[in-house]
Amino acid sequence: MDFDFLDQPVDRPIHPAALDVETLLKDCTISRGRASGPGGQHRNKVETHITVVHNPSGIDAQAGERRLAKENQSVAIRRLRLKLAMEIRIEVPAGEIRSQLWKSRCVKNRIVCNPKHADYPSLLAEALDVIEACGFDLKKASARLECSTTQLIRLIGDHRPALEQLNQSREDRGLHRLKV
Numbered sequence: 001m002d003f004d005f006l007d008q009p010v011d012r013p014i015h016p017a018a019l020d021v022e023t024l025l026k027d028c029t030i031s032r033g034r035a036s037g038p039g040g041q042h043r044n045k046v047e048t049h050i051t052v053v054h055n056p057s058g059i060d061a062q063a064g065e066r067r068l069a070k071e072n073q074s075v076a077i078r079r080l081r082l083k084l085a086m087e088i089r090i091e092v093p094a095g096e097i098r099s100q101l102w103k104s105r106c107v108k109n110r111i112v113c114n115p116k117h118a119d120y121p122s123l124l125a126e127a128l129d130v131i132e133a134c135g136f137d138l139k140k141a142s143a144r145l146e147c148s149t150t151q152l153i154r155l156i157g158d159h160r161p162a163l164e165q166l167n168q169s170r171e172d173r174g175l176h177r178l179k180v
Contacts, residue, residue, distance in 0.1 A: 012093060015129065016054060017085035018101070018122035021077060028080070029053045032069060050076045059083050078121070085125035086162050092133035097144055102126055109148045115158035124162060127155055136170050138178070153178055 016024065032047040049064030050072040061079035063072040098106070101122055105113050113119050127145065131152075134140035142149040157163045157180030167177045 012097065012099075013090055015085070015090050015122065015125040016057070016088055017081045017125040018099070024054075024077070024081070025052075027055050029055060030073065033064075048072055052076045052080045054080060054084060057084065057088060059087055078118075081121035082124070082159060082161075085121045085128065086159075086165055088125070089132055090125070090129050092129050092144075097130060098146065099126055102145065106145065106147045106151075109146065109151065111147050111151045111155050113155070120158070123155060124159060127152060128162065128166070131156075131166065132169075136166070136173055136175055153180060 031051045033049045034047055048069045050069060051060055051062045053060040061076045061083055063075035066072045101119060105111055105123060113123055130144050131141040138149050138152055142152045156166055
């Protein structure tokens with residue numbers, strides 16, 4: 001019998017936050033509307049407010065602060081990807097768990113990704129999946145992700161809502177809060 005498959009990394013499902021925009025939008029509904037509030041004479045004349053709903057999860061994100069609908073759509077999609085990263089967890093298997101993106105962005109224990117970069121929501125989702133799978137033990141999670149604990153905390157700290165959610169989960173389990 002051939003057991004070559006034992007040496008292969010275990011495949012994980014792709015997290016919705018890690019999908020490219022075109023693929024993600026196939027699972028979404030986009031609606032346009034008019035936003036109220038300040039913004040000058042053009043604010044209520046055109047439908048530039050965008051709401052994007054991820055149909056499988058029901059998670060939505062909105063943007064309406066820009067004058068162009070296309071710009072608001074980009075902002076809303078980014079916000080949606082960040083919400084998906086925070087709210088959806090993907091099971092983490094035994095064995096090699098790091099995605100190709102993670103491997104390319106984690107060099108010598110350092111995570112190289114600006115929080116404004118398009119890859120950030122994907123990396124955040126992957127980190128949060130592993131942290132939860134490790135029982136919110138950041139030392140174990142950083143060992144599995146092959147990065148330093150400090151780098152992992154900084155990655156999450158770059159998105160304050162994710163840090164607050166992680167701290168709440170840690171408190172619920174009797175663990176101390178993280179500071180960035």
